[in-house]
Amino acid sequence: MGRVAVVTGGTRGIGEAISMGMQEAGYQVAAVYAGNDVKAKEFSDKTGIGTYKFDVSDFNQCEAGIGQIENDLGPVEILVNNAGITRDATLHKMTPEQWAEVIQTDLTSCFNMCRVVIEGMRSRTFGRIINISSMNGELGGFGQANYSAAKAGMIGFSKAVAREDASKGITVNVITPGFVGTEMVLTIPEKVMNSIVAGIPVKRLGEPSEIARGVVFLASDDAGYITGSTLDINGGMYMI
Ligand code: CAA
Numbered sequence: 001m002g003r004v005a006v007v008t009g010g011t012r013g014i015g016e017a018i019s020m021g022m023q024e025a026g027y028q029v030a031a032v033y034a035g036n037d038v039k040a041k042e043f044s045d046k047t048g049i050g051t052y053k054f055d056v057s058d059f060n061q062c063e064a065g066i067g068q069i070e071n072d073l074g075p076v077e078i079l080v081n082n083a084g085i086t087r088d089a090t091l092h093k094m095t096p097e098q099w100a101e102v103i104q105t106d107l108t109s110c111f112n113m114c115r116v117v118i119e120g121m122r123s124r125t126f127g128r129i130i131n132i133s134s135m136n137g138e139l140g141g142f143g144q145a146n147y148s149a150a151k152a153g154m155i156g157f158s159k160a161v162a163r164e165d166a167s168k169g170i171t172v173n174v175i176t177p178g179f180v181g182t183e184m185v186l187t188i189p190e191k192v193m194n195s196i197v198a199g200i201p202v203k204r205l206g207e208p209s210e211i212a213r214g215v216v217f218l219a220s221d222d223a224g225y226i227t228g229s230t231l232d233i234n235g236g237m238y239m240i
Contacts, residue, residue, distance in 0.1 A: 002026040004073045005219065006066070008056050008113060009083030011043040012036065013182035014132065014208045018080055019049050021212030022219065027078065030069045032056065034083065056083050056109035059116075066116045075124060076117045078219045081110045081154075082132040086184060088143040099146045106150035110157055114172075118165065127170035128219045131158050132211070135178040135234045151176075155230055162228035171227040173218045178234025181205040201236030 005022045009015035010031030019031045029049045033040045040051045050072065054065035070076060084106045087098035110131055121127030136144055137151025155174050162172035179185050179196055185205065188196065197203065214231050217223055232238060 001074070002028050003077040004028045004030065004069070004075060005078035005080065006030045006032060006069060006076050006113075006117075007080040007082055008032045008109065009034075010049075010080075011040045011051055013184060014177065014180055014211050015080075015082040016043060017208030017212040018082055018132075018215050019043075020047055021209065021216045022078070022080075023047060023049055025216045025219075027219070028073050030073060030076075032065060032083070056081075056113055057104040059112045062109075062112040062116050066113070070120075075120050077121070077124075077126060078128040078130070079113055079117050080130045080132065080215055080219075081113055083109055084132070084134075084147075084150075084184075086144065086147050086187075088141075088147070090143050091145045094145060102146035103150050103153075106147065107153045107157070110154050114157075114161060118161070118170075121170050122165060122168045125169040127165070127168075128223075129158070129161065129170065129172040130215050130218050131155075131172070131174045132215075133158075133174045133176045133230070135176050135232065135238045138176055138230075138232075138240070139238050158230075159228045166227050169224075171218070171224065173223075173226060173228070174230045175211060175214050175218070176230055176232050176234065176238075177206060177211050178232075178237045179205050180208055180211060182208060199237065200234075204235065206233060206235055 005027040010019040054061040133154040134151040
C-alpha cells in the first residue's frame with residue numbers, strides 16, 4: 001500500500017488535480033473538503049478517492065478528521081495544505097469579517113493541520129508537508145490584503161517548521177501558483193482578467209495539473225534534500 005496523503009480542498013480546483021496526481025503516483029489519498037457535497041460526490045465517483053468533510057479552520061474538527069483518516073488508511077505521511085478562499089476587496093472597503101475569514105481559512109488551517117500531524121511524523125521520522133501558498137503572497141495582490149497576508153504567512157510558517165523538523169526526516173515546502181484556470185480565478189472581472197493575462201510572460205493561465213506535478217515531486221523520496229523552499233509556478237509572472 002502507498003503512503004497516506006491528505007489533500008485539503010482536495011475535491012475541486014487545484015486540489016482536485018493534486019489528489020489525482022498523488023493517486024496516480026501511488027499514494028493512498030484522502031481528499032478533505034468543507035462544503036460542496038455535490039462536487040465531492042462527483043469527484044469521488046470519478047476517481048475512487050475517499051472524501052472527508054470537515055472545516056480546516058477549526059482545530060477540533062482537524063483533530064477529529066485526521067483521526068478518522070488515520071483509522072481508515074493509516075498514519076498520515078504527506079500533508080498538502082491547499083484549502084483556501086478569497087474575499088477580495090480593496091483595504092478601504094474590506095470588512096473585519098472578510099479579513100478574519102481569509103486568515104482563518106487560508107493560514108490558521110495550515111497551523112491546525114500541521115499541528116495535528118506533526119507529532120506522528122516526528123515519531124516515525126518521516127513526513128512531507130507541502131503548503132500551497134500563492135504568487136500574490138509574494139508580490140501582493142490588488143484587492144487582496146487579506147489573502148496576500150495569509151499566503152505570505154504560510155511561507156514564513158513553512159520555513160520555521162522546516163527548520164524545526166529537518167532533523168526528523170520531515171520536509172516542509174511551499175508552492176506559489178500564479179494564475180491558474182480554476183473557479184477562483186475565473187471569478188475575476190473580465191476587464192481585470194484580460195490585463196492580468198497580458199502581463200503573464202507565457203501568455204496563458206496555468207493548468208491545475210502543472211501545480212500537481214510540483215506537489216508530486218516535492219512529496220517524493222527524490223526531494224528529501226529540499227526543505228524550506230518556495231517553488232514558484234507562475235508562468236514567469238513573478239521572478240525572485
Ligand atoms: N491591478 C490594477 N488595477 C486594478 C486591478 C489590478 N489587479 N484590479 C482592479 N483594478 C482597478 C480597476 O480597473 C478599477 O479601475 P478604474 O476605476 O480605473 O476602472 C479600480 O481598480 C476599481 O476596480 P473595481 O471597479 O472592480 O472596484 P471594486 O471595488 O468593485 O472591486 C476588486 C475591486 C475587488 C479589487 C475587483 O476589481 C477584483 O475582484 N479584482 C480582482 C482581484 C484579483 O486579482 N483577485 C485574484 C483572485 S485569483 C487568486 O487569488 C488566485 C491566486 O492565488 C493568484
